[in-house]
Amino acid sequence: xxxxxxxxxxxxxxxxxxxxxxxxxxxxxxxxxxxxxxxxxxxxxxxxxxxxxxxxxxxxxxxxxxxxxxxxxxxxxxxxxxxxxxxxxxxxxxxxxxxxxxxxxxxxxxxxxxxxxxxxxxxxxxxxxxxxxxxxxxxxxxxxxxxxxxxxxxxxxxxxxxxxxxxxxxxxxxxxxxxxxxxxxxxxxxxxxxxxxxxxxxxxxxxxxxxxxxxxxxxxxxxxxxxxxxxxxxxxxxxxxxxxxxxxxxxxxxxx
Amino acid sequence: xxxxxxxxxxxxxxxxxxxxxxxxxxxxxxxxxxxxxxxxxxxxxxxxxxxxxxxxxxxxxxxxxxxxxxxxxxxxxxxxxxxxxxxxxxxxxxxxxxxxxxxxxxxxxxxxxxxxxxxxxxxxxxxxxxxxxxxxxxxxxxxxxxxxxxxxxxxxxxxxxxxxxxxxxxxxxxxxxxxxxxxxxxxxxxxxxxxxxxxxxxxxxxxxxxxxxxxxxxxxxxxxxxxxxxxxxxxxxxxxxxxx
Numbered sequence: 001x002x003x004x005x006x007x008x009x010x011x012x013x014x015x016x017x018x019x020x021x022x023x024x025x026x027x028x029x030x031x032x033x034x035x036x037x038x039x040x041x042x043x044x045x046x047x048x049x050x051x052x053x054x055x056x057x058x059x060x061x062x063x064x065x066x067x068x069x070x071x072x073x074x075x076x077x078x079x080x081x082x083x084x085x086x087x088x089x090x091x092x093x094x095x096x097x098x099x100x101x102x103x104x105x106x107x108x109x110x111x112x113x114x115x116x117x118x119x120x121x122x123x124x125x126x127x128x129x130x131x132x133x134x135x136x137x138x139x140x141x142x143x144x145x146x147x148x149x150x151x152x153x154x155x156x157x158x159x160x161x162x163x164x165x166x167x168x169x170x171x172x173x174x175x176x177x178x179x180x181x182x183x184x185x186x187x188x189x190x191x192x193x194x195x196x197x198x199x200x201x202x203x204x205x206x207x208x209x210x211x212x213x214x215x216x217x218x219x220x221x222x223x224x225x226x227x228x229x230x231x232x233x234x235x236x237x238x239x240x241x242x243x244x245x246x247x248x249x250x251x252x253x254x255x256x
Numbered sequence: 257x258x259x260x261x262x263x264x265x266x267x268x269x270x271x272x273x274x275x276x277x278x279x280x281x282x283x284x285x286x287x288x289x290x291x292x293x294x295x296x297x298x299x300x301x302x303x304x305x306x307x308x309x310x311x312x313x314x315x316x317x318x319x320x321x322x323x324x325x326x327x328x329x330x331x332x333x334x335x336x337x338x339x340x341x342x343x344x345x346x347x348x349x350x351x352x353x354x355x356x357x358x359x360x361x362x363x364x365x366x367x368x369x370x371x372x373x374x375x376x377x378x379x380x381x382x383x384x385x386x387x388x389x390x391x392x393x394x395x396x397x398x399x400x401x402x403x404x405x406x407x408x409x410x411x412x413x414x415x416x417x418x419x420x421x422x423x424x425x426x427x428x429x430x431x432x433x434x435x436x437x438x439x440x441x442x443x444x445x446x447x448x449x450x451x452x453x454x455x456x457x458x459x460x461x462x463x464x465x466x467x468x469x470x471x472x473x474x475x476x477x478x479x480x481x482x483x484x485x486x487x488x489x490x491x492x493x494x495x496x497x498x499x500x
Contacts, residue, residue, distance in 0.1 A: 099343050255307060256271075256314070
């Protein structure tokens with residue numbers, strides 16, 4: 001393992017913030033999905049919650065439940081992975097350690113690359129774990145094995161989580177430019193809201209932050225079928241641009 | 257005939273922040289095997305000059321070199337021979353003392369076996385052994401500063417730049433760090449150190465330069481008597497001859 005990757009992996013493993021994020025991401029999606037389906041079936045939910053549950057679980061098939069899970073997983077992947085990414089970059093400024101990354105034989109660009117790589121990989125691992133637990137939970141509460149259609153949705157659920165993970169390093173870039181992890185958190189919240197609006201107004205297929213969710217079934221099976229390779233390609237293209245911009249930003253960083 | 261390459265050299269360096277000239281034609285050099293102390297008031301430009309040497313600040317004009325290489329063009333072969341502690345340290349609060357030393361060694365490309373030997377030596381010399389398993393966030397301010405100095409020196413640098421390295425240390429810690437700097441000098445390391453403590457720099461420095469309003473305005477004799485008085489006379493004379 002390269003020195004930068006080894007060092008960043010140690011820092012990530014030891015970070016209490018990263019550990020707490022991993023627990024929240026891995027458990028929140030399966031618990032919420034299963035809880036909503038069970039709550040809707042029980043008929044005991046009252047008030048506004050009952051209406052929301054009925055709307056969210058209107059499609060009572062396993063495929064419908066996986067669509068509900070896709071909505072939750074892609075948002076949680078964006079929030080959790082985005083928070084992790086903004087933290088691994090922003091902490092250098094908030095902890096006052098960024099100056100120590102100057103005048104080293106390991107360039108800051110390599111260090112930034114290692115941060116992005118590890119944050120994205122950990123996010124993929126977190127969302128895959130959350131997705132698998134969610135699929136398992138749905139199979140248990142539905143009491144049936146996945147039919148071919150549902151199995152396809154399950155794979156898309158995992159793929160949507162992984163694709164979303166590739167988008168999260170952009171919040172590390174925002175934290176780096178603003179020299180504050182709070183700026184990254186602000187951008188994250190704004191992006192989640194923007195994705196909702198863009199989808200509402202019909203532009204979701206070309207908005208990288210909405211594409212994984214739509215592809216994994218969050219917008220229904222018809223919308224999922226409309227997602228083509230050209231739409232999916234926006235995600236790696238965006239991720240590549242962010243990678244280039246982040247490495248360049250860190251190589252040119254000054255502490256004036 | 258071979259010429260000795262300066263560990264650090266700055267010639268006519270200017271750095272402005274708006275209308276404020278943080279560095280106003282500063283020139284300074286540090287030779288191998290020399291401890292060069294930089295003293296001056298807060299805001300005199302000491303930290304800005306040190307940051308220019310480490311690539312943290314880009315001068316508007318002038319030439320800044322480290323081991324003969326222009327800072328912007330210096331590569332890994334230069335930087336692996338450099339250690340520093342300027343304002344923000346390389347010590348992560350989540351990591352233990354041992355882990356922080358391991359991080360510093362890895363980023364200075366010190367081979368693992370040599371890193372372990374050097375870490376043991378530094379833990380002993382800076383009296384940090386009792387805290388080696390503690391997170392940096394749990395250390396006292398003084399012990400954290402010792403850890404930061406250990407991280408800066410773990411690569412056995414040929415150039416060492418330390419900004420206020422003893423500001424949080426008790427008298428015993430000051431003596432320990434002084435011993436470390438004396439050893440660095442003995443093996444040919446060029447050391448640039450800033451401090452507000454004239455007595456301390458007088459004991460260790462080979463040269464003492466006075467910085468004021470972004471310029472090097474004079475020197476004090478190491479080991480001289482009443483350095484404080486000489487320092488204020490220099491500053492007063494400069495302010496009188498060059499009104500702000």
